[in-house]
Every structure is written in structure tokens, then in C-alpha cells.
Amino acid sequence: MFLAVREMxxxxxxxxxxxxxxxxxxxxxxxxxxLASGLSSDNGSSIQNMNADYLVLESDxxxxxxxxxxxxxxxxxxxxxxxxxVPLGQQMTSVTRDGMDQKMDVTFFATDAxxxxxxxxxxxxxxxxxxxxxxxxxxxxxxxxxxxxGDVLKDEISGEKLKVAGFTEGQTFSHTxxxxxxxxxxxxxxxxxxxxxxxxxxxxxIQGGEDxxxxxESSLENVEVVSKEEALESIPSYQAEQTSLNMMIAFLFVxxxxxxxxxxxxxxxxxxxxxxVLKALGAKTGYLAGNLIGQVILLSVIxxxxxVGCTFGIQNLFPEGIPFTxxxxxxxxxxxxxLAVAVLGSLLSLFRVVKVDAIEAIGRVE
Amino acid sequence: MMEEKLLFQEISKVYGDGNTQVTALDHVTFxxxxxxxVAVVGPSGSGKSTFLSIAGxxxxxxxxxxxxxxxxxxxxxxxxMTQVRLNHIGFIFQTSNLVPYLTVWDQLxxxxxxxxxxxxxxxxxxxxxxxxxxLEKRKHHYPEALSGGERQRVAIARAWMNDPEIxxxxxxxxxxDSQRGRTVVEMLSEEVHARKKAAIMVTHDERMLDxxxxxxxxxxxxxxxxxxxx
Numbered sequence: 400m401f402l403a404v405r406e407m408x409x410x411x412x413x414x415x416x417x418x419x420x421x422x423x424x425x426x427x428x429x430x431x432x433x434l435a436s437g438l439s440s441d442n443g444s445s446i447q448n449m450n451a452d453y454l455v456l457e458s459d460x461x462x463x464x465x466x467x468x469x470x471x472x473x474x475x476x477x478x479x480x481x482x483x484x485v486p487l488g489q490q491m492t493s494v495t496r497d498g499m500d501q502k503m504d505v506t507f508f509a510t511d512a513x514x515x516x517x518x519x520x521x522x523x524x525x526x527x528x529x530x531x532x533x534x535x536x537x538x539x540x541x542x543x544x545x546x547x548x549g550d551v552l553k554d555e556i557s558g559e560k561l562k563v564a565g566f567t568e569g570q571t572f573s574h575t576x577x578x579x580x581x582x583x584x585x586x587x588x589x590x591x592x593x594x595x596x597x598x599x600x601x602x603x604x605i606q607g608g609e610d611x612x613x614x615x616e617s618s619l620e621n622v623e624v625v626s627k628e629e630a631l632e633s634i635p636s637y638q639a640e641q642t643s644l645n646m647m648i649a650f651l652f653v654x655x656x657x658x659x660x661x662x663x664x665x666x667x668x669x670x671x672x673x674x675x676v677l678k679a680l681g682a683k684t685g686y687l688a689g690n691l692i693g694q695v696i697l698l699s700v701i702x703x704x705x706x707v708g709c710t711f712g713i714q715n716l717f718p719e720g721i722p723f724t725x726x727x728x729x730x731x732x733x734x735x736x737x738l739a740v741a742v743l744g745s746l747l748s749l750f751r752v753v754k755v756d757a758i759e760a761i762g763r764v765e
Numbered sequence: 766m767m768e769e770k771l772l773f774q775e776i777s778k779v780y781g782d783g784n785t786q787v788t789a790l791d792h793v794t795f796x797x798x799x800x801x802x803v804a805v806v807g808p809s810g811s812g813k814s815t816f817l818s819i820a821g822x823x824x825x826x827x828x829x830x831x832x833x834x835x836x837x838x839x840x841x842x843x844x845x846m847t848q849v850r851l852n853h854i855g856f857i858f859q860t861s862n863l864v865p866y867l868t869v870w871d872q873l874x875x876x877x878x879x880x881x882x883x884x885x886x887x888x889x890x891x892x893x894x895x896x897x898x899x900l901e902k903r904k905h906h907y908p909e910a911l912s913g914g915e916r917q918r919v920a921i922a923r924a925w926m927n928d929p930e931i932x933x934x935x936x937x938x939x940x941x942d943s944q945r946g947r948t949v950v951e952m953l954s955e956e957v958h959a960r961k962k963a964a965i966m967v968t969h970d971e972r973m974l975d976x977x978x979x980x981x982x983x984x985x986x987x988x989x990x991x992x993x994x995x
Contacts, residue, residue: 401871401878402864409866409907676862679823681851681879681927683844757850758823760858761814761935 403693414694417662418702421741424655425706428648428733429725430713435644436729437722439631442640445508445537445570445577446631450515451604453612454487454630458623462633464489467601469622474603476619482611485514486600488585491575496544497551497560503544506572507554509585509600516604517579523548523565531583533564537576541566552578557588573634602630652740660744663695667748674752675759687752691745699741703734769832770931770963771797771820776829778815778986789815791986792829797931797963802954804974805967807983813967814935816983820965821854821933822846834930851880855924857934857953862920863908869895869919870904876926887926894922898952914945921953925960932957932964943972950976 407414440447455477460466464487477484488509493502510516512526517535525535540546552561561580570577580588589599605611605624612624625633632638667674674687707730717723778790789812797803807813818824819831822838823846830839833853841849850856863872870891877887895901898918908916917937924932934953938946950966950973957964966977974980982989 401875402867405871406866673862673864676856676858677864678847679821679850679856679858680876680923681847683847683879686879756823757847758818760856760862761818761821761823 400690400693400697402687403690403697407694407697413666414698417659418698418705420658421655421699421702422705422709424651424658425703425734425737426709426713428651428655428737429706429710429730430723431644431647431651432729432733433710433714433723433725434721435641435648436726437724438640438644439637440569440724441571441722442574442637443572443631443634445506445572446627446634448518448569449604449627450518450606451485451627452606452608453604453624453626455484455603455605455615455619456601456623456625456630458621460623462623462625462629463635464601464630464633465491465635468599469601469603470599473619473622474600477603477605477615480614480618482615483515483606484603485511485516486582487516487602487604488582488589488599489572489601490588491573493555494552494561494578495555496546497553501544502555503540504575505540506575506577507580507585507588508570508572508577509580509582509588510604512581515606518567518570520565521568523563525565526579526581527564528581528583530562530564531581532560532562533581534561534584535565535567535579536563537570537578538566538568539571539576540578554588557590559584559588573636652736655737656740656744658744659695659699659741660747663691663745663748664751667691667751671751671755672759674755675757678755678757679760684753688749691748691752692742695741695745696738699738703737707734768799769796770799770801770834771965772832773820774830774832776819776826776831778812778819778824779827788986790819790826793986793988795981795988797965799963800958800961802957802964802966802976802978804977804980805965805983806969806971806974806980808969811983812986813983815986817933817935817965817967820931821856822849851876852927853930855927855929855932857917857920857924857932857937859936859939860916863916863923865908868905868907869900869911869922872908872919872923873926876923880927882927890926890928891922894925897956898922912945913941914949917941917945917949918952921949921956925956930962932962934964934966934968936968936970937966938968938970938973943970946970947973947976 456462456464456467457469474484474486490507492507493504495502512528517526520535521538527533536546546563548563548565550563552563616624677687714723773793773795776790776793777788780787780789805813805816819826830837833849838849867875873891874887895904898921900915900918900922903911903915937949941949953964954976
């Protein structure tokens with residue numbers, strides 16, 4: 400590091416510029432991944448936060464919750480296997496507040512009022528089998544539409560009325576807030592759709608491990624057990640959003656690798672003769688390589704650190720509505736990945752350093 | 766009998782093979798004694814650079830043996846050769862070739878660091894060398910702030926840092942005017958005599974030859990001894 404630090408101190412501008420580029424790239428990586436995960440939870444936080452391990456869906460529906468249709472007999476069959484299971488009905492619709500014309504897009508999640516799918520209440524009361532008309536609403540509706548406890552909502556399709564009993568948080572599906580309703584209400588709403596007049600559910604949520612999955616899949620026909628991640632990815636628009644953002648992130652990693660690779664390669668080429676001199680003076684290749692890697696690591700660590708700081712700074716400038724979440728785990732993971740990519744990019748220069756012959760120092764005028 | 770610091774025994778160096786074969790050094794036998802300052806002169810393409818590269822353990826000879834301070838260097842691996850250069854050979858290059866981002870002080874300390882010499886001891890040595898070569902005031906300057914003559918003096922100081930058995934100078938005066946060049950060579954010569962070490966200087970600057978104890982002419986890969994011209 401003797402040479403690495405002194406060179407960086409001496410050629411400040413050069414290293415500052417490249418450090419600045421690295422900082423910007425890091426910052427962009429974190430902003431885009433923050434948006435990606437923000438959008439992801441804005442889109443499907445109800446699935447992400449769901450207190451279940453697996454969802455049983457109808458087979459041959461591309462694991463899409465909205466397409467799957469299961470009869471209640473299947474629920475009984477699963478429960479007969481001694482598996483913790485509750486039904487999940489899902490319906491995207493729009494509701495209006497009683498006495499107003501403004502429509503709001505929402506998703507109904509119907510389940511047992513005392514089942515494990517009902518999320519924790521942050522304000523008010525939860526579902527109650529005794530009051531089938533009471534619903535638990537995601538607080539996004541409170542935040543954005545000013546909904547209050549006690550407000551009455553009307554389903555535009557079935558015309559059923561729902562009373563807001565309490566609020567929960569982190570419950571969205573396909574970017575719409577989720578309204579948890581009781582099975583009893585669900586049956587009424589469904590009568591509007593189902594010609595047979597018989598309630599159906601979209602999925603059955605189960606708790607348990609791999610063995611439970613095997614048990615269910617082997618004893619029931621025409622069903623498929625999917626993990627929460629698979630169900631999440633099957634939400635319409637989820638894949639499209641995430642794929643494009645993740646592609647940008649992947650490209651940023653490639654760009655970071657190349658920018659650093661080119662920078663250090665050009666600098667190394669410039670210093671070929673100097674490396675020759677140092678080798679002639681008795682510097683081992685390993686020593687010179689160590690200094691090069693040292694520079695890359697030092698530069699990357701500082702730039703990534705500044706990039707992280709910059710991300711938090713920019714985050715504060717975002718308008719309220721932009722979904723942006725960044726976890727510490729993601730910060731650490733991506734920082735390490737960027738560092739690894741930077742070191743990988745410097746391998747090309749390392750190869751040059753190894754190849755420089757000490758004899759370059761003799762008989763050359765420059 | 767005087768101590769042979771460096772000894773070439775029937776050394777040849779051949780580049781290429783078959784029809785394109787070039788003999789750069791042809792059975793050269795040559796020795797430098799302790800306290801001796803030898804000049805090697807010759808036209809370009811005569812094999813001067815090859816001669817210096819072999820003497821400096823930068824290149825292995827095709828045949829023959831090389832002894833440095835009694836140690837046989839023939840057949841050493843490149844790693845061992847690096848170690849020999851670090852501990853026993855001092856280099857002074859054509860254009861000083863100081864590391865541009867190190868101060869005069871760090872140039873010297875780098876050598877100590879590479880050789881893993883105790884910092885304090887190295888510091889004393891560097892101070893001593895710099896004052897001998899009149900560079901005390903330039904200690905914290907970068908090469909870009911030094912004159913050509915000063916740079917070569919730093920290069921000389923750097924070459925002495927590892928207390929080498931032999932100093933190899935590759936046209937040290939090439940980028941200097943004659944007066945400065947002479948001062949530099951004088952300093953080199955004084956140090957060699959004072960420390961009882963050996964030095965070989967490749968040059969084509971005839972004006973410096975009177976400062977050398979012996980002049981060797983190199984022509985088409987063969988050495989021809991000349992007595993020093995006054």
C-alpha cells in the first residue's frame with residue numbers, strides 16, 4: 400500500500416474523477432434497487448407479508464392467484480390431512496365511499512375471520528365472524544383517500560356494503576390496497592359472479608414445511624403448491640416491473656466493472672516502464688500487484704461508501720408517493736458485489752503487471 | 766589478489782534461432798574489482814544493453830557463468846534474480862526513472878521497504894546519502910520539481926540505498942548537459958572509491974571516460990580493453 404496511497408495522493412484529480420464515476424454508479428444501483436424493491440412491495444406486499452408458508456392453487460393456471468379456482472371440498476380435504484389451512488378468496492374490484500362518486504381500486508382478500516391470514520391490526524379492530532360486514536383495510540386508503548374507521552364502502556360490482564372496522568399496513572396486491580373481508584361477506588359478493596350460486600375460493604393458504612407440500616401434492620389432484628415468492632412473481636405486472644429494473648441493475652454492475660477495468664488498464668499501460676524500473680530495482684510482481692489491488696479496493700470502498708450516503712441524501716428529495724425501500728441486507732449485498740466486480744475488472748491490469756519485464760528499464764529513453 | 770566483485774566467464778547471449786539468430790554477446794570474459802569504476806563504451810547495437818542486463822541479473826545468459834561477489838548467478842529463477850537485484854545491485858538508469866509520485870525521501874524509503882530493512886536504520890542511511898549528494902533541501906520534493914542533475918543524484922542515492930556490491934549505470938548522463946553530467950559521474954566515482962564497491966557505467970559520452978579507472982570497448986558482442994584516456 401506504500402505505493403498505492405502515495406500515487407493516489409499525488410494524482411488526486413485522476414482518482415477523484417474515477418471515484419466520482421464509481422460513486423454515481425453506486426448511487427444509481429442503490430436508487431434503482433430501492434425503487435425495484437419499493438415497487439415490489441407496493442405491488443405485492445400482501446403476499447410478501449402473508450403469514451403463510453405456501454399457497455395451494457389450481458394447477459395449469461401459471462400459478463396465478465386471480466385465475467385459480469378451488470372448491471371448498473378441497474379445503475376440507477387438505478384440513479383432513481392435518482394441515483393448517485385457511486381459504487383465500489381474491490377479487491380485484493373498485494369501491495366507492497358511501498355517498499361519494501370517487502372510485503377506488505382495491506383488492507378483496509377473503510378468509511376466515513379468526514384464521515392465520517388476517518394481518519395484525521394497527522388501528523381499530525380486526526375481522527369478526529360476528530360482524531360479517533366489518534372489514535380490515537390497508538392504511539394506504541387512509542393515507543391517500545382519507546378513509547376513516549366507521550366509513551362505509553360499497554362494492555361497485557356486487558353492490559355489497561362494507562364497514563371499515565380497522566386498519567392494517569403493508570397489504571397491497573397489484574398496486575392496489577387490500578381489503579380483508581370475512582368468508583360470509585365473500586359468499587354474498589361471489590353470488591354476483593358464480594352462476595352455480597356456490598362460493599369458491601382462489602387459493603388455500605397453508606403453514607408447514609417441505610413435507611407438508613409433498614403430502615398435499617401427493618394426495619390431491621389438479622392442485623399445485625407454490626411458495627409465496629412464486630405467487631408474488633405471478634401477480635400481473637410484477638414480472639414486467641422487476642425484470643426491467645433488475646436488468647438495469649445488472650447492466651450497472653457490468654458498466655462499473657468495465658469503467659474500472661478500462662481506467663486501471665490505461666493507467667497500467669502508461670506505467671509499463673515504471674513497473675519495469677520497479678521490478679529492476681527489486682520489487683516483486685506480487686508487491687506491485689498488491690498495490691494495484693489495494694488501489695482498486697481503496698477507491699471502491701470510498702466510492703461505494705459515498706454512493707450509499709448519496710443514496711440516502713437523494714431518497715429524502717423524493718416526493719412522498721414514490722415507493723422506495725432499501726434494506727441493510729441489500730446495501731451490504733450490493734456493496735460487496737460492486738467491490739467484487741471492481742476487483743474482477745482490475746484483473747486485466749494485473750495481467751499486464753505480471754507480464755512487464757524488468758528489462759524494460761534498460762536502454763530506453765522517455 | 767584483488768576481490769572480483771563481478772565476473773563474466775565465457776558469457777554468450779544469443780537472440781532468436783535459425784536464420785534470424787543474433788549473437789549479442791560472444792564469449793565475454795570480464796571482471797570488475799572492488800573499488801573499480803569501469804566504463805563500457807560502444808556504438809549502438811554493439812551489445813551494451815545486453816551486457817548491462819546480464820550484469821544486472823535482468824537477463825540470463827545463453828551460456829557461460831556469472832558471479833556476483835563470488836556467488837554464482839547462473840540458473841537462478843526469476844524470483845531469486847529479483848532478490849539478488851534488490852540486495853546486491855544498484856541501478857542508475859538513463860533518465861533517472863524516479864517514481865513520479867514519490868518524494869525524494871520516499872524514493873529511498875521504497876527500496877528499504879522492498880528489502881524489509883528496519884525503518885529507523887533506513888532513515889538514517891537515507892539522511893546520510895542525501896546530505897552527501899547535496900539533496901537535504903530537496904527531501905520532500907517530487908521528481909517533477911527537481912532539475913535533471915538533481916534527479917540523477919537522487920537516482921544515485923537510491924542505487925546506494927540497499928548497500929549494493931555493484932552499481933550499474935545505463936548512460937546516466939544522457940539527459941544532462943556536460944557540466945551537470947560530469948558532476949553526477951564524479952559523485953558516482955567518489956562513492957565507488959570511498960565504499961570499495963564496484964561500478965559499471967555504459968556510456969557513449971567520451972568526456973566522462975577520464976573519471977573511470979578502466980574503459981572497455983564493446984563491438985559486435987566482443988569486449989576490447991582500452992587503457993583510460995587522460
